[in-house]
Amino acid sequence: MSAPITLYDIPSTAPGNAWSPNVWKARYVLNYKGLPYQTEWVEYPDIELLYAKTGTKSHLTKRDGVTSHYTLPVLHDASTGAVISDSAEIARYLDKTYPDTPTAIPLGTDAFHYAFNDALENKFGALCQFTVVTTFSILNPRSQGFFRDTKEKNTLDGRTLEEAAPKGVHKEKEWARLRNDFGKIDAWMKEDKYFMGDVISYADFSISGWLLWVRIIYGADSEEWKDILTWHGGRWGAL
Amino acid sequence: MSAPITLYDIPSTAPGNAWSPNVWKARYVLNYKGLPYQTEWVEYPDIELLYAKTGTKSHLTKRDGVTSHYTLPVLHDASTGAVISDSAEIARYLDKTYPDTPTAIPLGTDAFHYAFNDALENKFGALCQFTVVTTFSILNPRSQGFFRDTKEKNTLDGRTLEEAAPKGVHKEKEWARLRNDFGKIDAWMKEDKYFMGDVISYADFSISGWLLWVRIIYGADSEEWKDILTWHGGRWGAL
Numbered sequence: 001m002s003a004p005i006t007l008y009d010i011p012s013t014a015p016g017n018a019w020s021p022n023v024w025k026a027r028y029v030l031n032y033k034g035l036p037y038q039t040e041w042v043e044y045p046d047i048e049l050l051y052a053k054t055g056t057k058s059h060l061t062k063r064d065g066v067t068s069h070y071t072l073p074v075l076h077d078a079s080t081g082a083v084i085s086d087s088a089e090i091a092r093y094l095d096k097t098y099p100d101t102p103t104a105i106p107l108g109t110d111a112f113h114y115a116f117n118d119a120l121e122n123k124f125g126a127l128c129q130f131t132v133v134t135t136f137s138i139l140n141p142r143s144q145g146f147f148r149d150t151k152e153k154n155t156l157d158g159r160t161l162e163e164a165a166p167k168g169v170h171k172e173k174e175w176a177r178l179r180n181d182f183g184k185i186d187a188w189m190k191e192d193k194y195f196m197g198d199v200i201s202y203a204d205f206s207i208s209g210w211l212l213w214v215r216i217i218y219g220a221d222s223e224e225w226k227d228i229l230t231w232h233g234g235r236w237g238a239l
Numbered sequence: 240m241s242a243p244i245t246l247y248d249i250p251s252t253a254p255g256n257a258w259s260p261n262v263w264k265a266r267y268v269l270n271y272k273g274l275p276y277q278t279e280w281v282e283y284p285d286i287e288l289l290y291a292k293t294g295t296k297s298h299l300t301k302r303d304g305v306t307s308h309y310t311l312p313v314l315h316d317a318s319t320g321a322v323i324s325d326s327a328e329i330a331r332y333l334d335k336t337y338p339d340t341p342t343a344i345p346l347g348t349d350a351f352h353y354a355f356n357d358a359l360e361n362k363f364g365a366l367c368q369f370t371v372v373t374t375f376s377i378l379n380p381r382s383q384g385f386f387r388d389t390k391e392k393n394t395l396d397g398r399t400l401e402e403a404a405p406k407g408v409h410k411e412k413e414w415a416r417l418r419n420d421f422g423k424i425d426a427w428m429k430e431d432k433y434f435m436g437d438v439i440s441y442a443d444f445s446i447s448g449w450l451l452w453v454r455i456i457y458g459a460d461s462e463e464w465k466d467i468l469t470w471h472g473g474r475w476g477a478l
Contacts, residue, residue, distance in 0.1 A: 106347070107436070108345070108348075108435040108436050108437075108438055109347075109348065109351060109435070110427075110429070110431075110436070111424075111427040111428050111429075111431065111434050111435070111436075111442075112348060112351040112354070112355060112434070112435070112442070114423075114426075114427035115351070115354055115355040115358040115359070115427060115442075116351060116354040116355075116358075118358040118361075118423070119354040119355075119357040119358040119361075120354070122357075122358075122361060184353075184357070185350075187353075188349075188350040188353035188354060189350050190349070190350075192349075192350065195350050195351070196347040196348070196350070196351070197346070197347050197349070197350075198347075199347055203350075203351070203354075
């Protein structure tokens with residue numbers, strides 16, 4: 001018998017299949033809560049169709065501020081009929097619907113989690129320029145064409161993925177900036193293991209989602225991942 | 240007999256004297272905790288001297304990333320000998336030193352408060368362009384010269400304060416952006432009165448400090464303040 005909860009994710013050729021940082025955030029929440037679920041794989045060109053079919057509401061717009069932006073994760077809960085997009089909204093839904101499971105967004109930290117996401121997007125946005133070509137390379141052919149077309153048109157102002165990837169001195173500078181951004185989060189957390197001190201929260205799943213993404217995209221043996229493991233007392237590998 | 244705690248603030252010609260949003264944040268914390276303190280007034284050109292005299296450590300650097308940036312508030316606590324700069328660090332110090340008073344940064348939200356400040360600076364930074372000329376106009380002459388010189392050299396790339404103030408269509412657009420930024424915070428807080436729901440925290444004092452600043456700088460009867468009072472269900476005036 002299938003579990004009532006379905007998590008929709010984007011497939012890849014990477015070992016273990018799942019790679020998307022935002023879907024990983026929702027998956028961490030489901031695992032933390034111990035809720036059974038199954039994964040359904042949706043190629044990029046089919047995400048909009050999934051939204052239409054399930055009546056999912058899009059929280060995001062493209063850069064024009066008007067056109068809907070269709071992203072995963074989407075979670076469908078057959079026991080309530082709810083269909084939710086956005087990993088943080090999924091965490092909120094699961095906290096509310098399954099109050100006997102461990103809380104992802106502890107009481108009083110709801111607005112803080114929005115502020116945290118806002119601050120983190122400003123920082124880890126820099127990661128995308130490094131990973132865009134490698135992400136492309138692990139997708140299935142159907143998704144590759146869609147990914148290249150939409151990225152180059154919507155976020156790279158017509159440059160190709162390969163042109164947009166930082167190179168040489170610029171690459172070194174941007175990588176140093178990324179390390180510096182991680183350094184700020186390290187400073188915020190001081191000696192704490194988790195973002196809230198002793199308590200695990202969605203903030204930790206969010207940082208972990210980004211980190212796992214880098215490890216999957218580059219590979220655990222890559223120079224990039226090994227470099228990150230040396231940053232800030234080895235905090236990121238431990239997390 | 241004087242209180243052991245002294246809060247250093249920048250004087251002005253505005254009614255009530257105190258106007259600096261960052262000093263107000265620290266003052267809100269002191270008032271919330273019910274700790275007695277006195278205010279000492281320091282003109283802009285004397286802030287660096289205060290740091291030297293009291294051995295205060297500067298947390299900030301100018302845009303070059305190297306030169307120390309001397310700002311108020313500074314808090315001196317004669318009962319412990321501590322001298323602290325930065326309003327959030329003052330809140331942390333007071334929470335730790337006076338554990339029997341109400342907590343400004345509740346347990347588990349320390350890193351969140353850093354993330355919150357980071358997110359807020361990206362938003363309310365836009366306010367400075369509107370208030371720079373008006374702020375100048377309420378300072379005492381000794382501070383006016385210093386304020387103009389350092390702002391024009393360090394943050395306005397040689398433009399005058401008057402040149403930097405947004406005008407016409409650009410002003411309308413920037414004001415709409417500010418309203419939109421406040422709208423994001425409104426959306427984060429949902430129906431809650433305080434940032435943490437039922438619990439007052441430094442996050443509320445921080446937002447209030449920015450709002451009070453606008454009211455003092457423009458005046459309670461100004462078009463700008465009256466406009467803000469109409470935003471997002473009147474939430475900002477109520478706070």
